[in-house]
Amino acid sequence: MSPISNQFINFLQDELAIPSESIATALRRGEANTSISQLPMILWQYGLVTLQQLDLIFDWLEAA
Template identity: 60%
Template sequence: MTPAKHSRFLQFLQDELAISPSQIAIALRHLEQDPGPLPMILWQYGLVTLEQLDRIYDWLETA
């Protein structure tokens, strides 16, 4: 993911899904320890619902 797309993605998480910056920071820290797709990290740690996870993947497909 390019830096610009990554930035837009983080903005989407905050604006559209109401995920707080602190929750995103938690997921990013876990991502460093256990590399994987950020959407799955968010879901595994209970930071997004399955419905939100679907919206995330829809966004990623169209962005």
């Protein structure tokens, strides 16, 4: 994973309290080439984040 990916995963776990199992599930559900920009939508699609969390994720990605 690239540094931004590690930072993003840390943000999801530390700031939004998304369990690592949920993140792993989203990564498995996505394509093998799932990018960090697609991960938020996959998390939301599978009900692993709320719309409020999704907004925070997009804000974080925009600022990164």
